[in-house]
Amino acid sequence: MPGGRHVEAVTDARFDLAPGECLALVGESGCGKSVLASALLGLLPGNAETAGAARLADGLDLLAADERTLAKAVRGRRIGLVPQSPAAHLTPVRTVRAHLEETVRALAGVPQAARRKAALGKAALRKTALRKTALRKTALRKAAEAAAERAAFPASHLDHHPHQLSGGLAQRAATALALVGDAPLLLADEPTTGLDRDLVHRTVDELRAHTRDTGRALLMITHDLAAAERIADTVAVMYAGRIVELAPAEEFFGRPGPRHPYSRGLLDALPERAFAPIPGAPPELGALPSGCAFAARCRAADRVCRAERPVLTEGVACHHA
Numbered sequence: 001m002p003g004g005r006h007v008e009a010v011t012d013a014r015f016d017l018a019p020g021e022c023l024a025l026v027g028e029s030g031c032g033k034s035v036l037a038s039a040l041l042g043l044l045p046g047n048a049e050t051a052g053a054a055r056l057a058d059g060l061d062l063l064a065a066d067e068r069t070l071a072k073a074v075r076g077r078r079i080g081l082v083p084q085s086p087a088a089h090l091t092p093v094r095t096v097r098a099h100l101e102e103t104v105r106a107l108a109g110v111p112q113a114a115r116r117k118a119a120l121g122k123a124a125l126r127k128t129a130l131r132k133t134a135l136r137k138t139a140l141r142k143a144a145e146a147a148a149e150r151a152a153f154p155a156s157h158l159d160h161h162p163h164q165l166s167g168g169l170a171q172r173a174a175t176a177l178a179l180v181g182d183a184p185l186l187l188a189d190e191p192t193t194g195l196d197r198d199l200v201h202r203t204v205d206e207l208r209a210h211t212r213d214t215g216r217a218l219l220m221i222t223h224d225l226a227a228a229e230r231i232a233d234t235v236a237v238m239y240a241g242r243i244v245e246l247a248p249a250e251e252f253f254g255r256p257g258p259r260h261p262y263s264r265g266l267l268d269a270l271p272e273r274a275f276a277p278i279p280g281a282p283p284e285l286g287a288l289p290s291g292c293a294f295a296a297r298c299r300a301a302d303r304v305c306r307a308e309r310p311v312l313t314e315g316v317a318c319h320h321a
Helices: 033-041 067-074 096-108 122-150 167-179 197-214 225-231 249-253 261-268 303-307
Strands: 022-026 079-082 185-189 217-222 234-239 242-248
Touching: 022 033, 022 197, 022 225, 033 079, 033 185, 033 217, 079 167, 096 122, 096 167, 122 167, 167 185, 167 197, 185 197, 197 217, 197 225, 217 225, 225 249, 234 249, 234 261, 242 249, 242 261
Parallel strands: 022 217, 022 234, 079 185, 185 217
Antiparallel strands: 234 242
């Protein structure tokens, strides 16, 4: 609420995500994509308000859950997060191995052998404790290495610090951390930002493979339409805090193509297509017009568009779709 104003950052965001499915949430920067992700994980600022429901398959409402439930039972365990700019989320003085082992210890845990009930002498107790410590360290190391292998992170770089990693390796390290808890939902927030095109392809292909091989659901937030085309089963287009189009990826990127003028504009802006940027800029979320938020940038806008806000109907929010 900047300046005391009430800002609706995300409104009427409705979609379903099934196991093994990838949904790409796309749109320009500032449209509300990352706010939606933060809401699902309970990471919004303290003055933020949420309404509605966001339910996992077991019925847990993420928006109604308290901090203890989110921290103990959701983050990492039911929702794995691949954050935006992963290198910035890694502690600079710790190695990748240390990050992974700490995450394994916090999420997966390492079973501890129960002490024998029979009375033991002090020397025997010390030997037993040392043996258990060694076993725990070995289990942690193996679990961390297994997580790195699942994310195609090379074992030769496990003892490197974040500043020693390339952008692609930092991304794989973040993916490995997100996979430790075997969460059924993986949330990737702009996972291809700052990567060259070859690394973008490799990153989205690996994320897609994880989804297919494990049955995880994947929610990928991105402004990269080319990456979305490569990975998504379903595309949700967000503009000014609202989903304005929801469509199967094969229809959105193929035929009949996108139905909302904003969606068509996003595709036309791609270099491999018309390379024609959408004129103008999105409206401020604190000063949205009463009608369609895209009307000022839309060539097809008329009096109805400027007066009445369209609602999402049959996958599109447009008076002329």
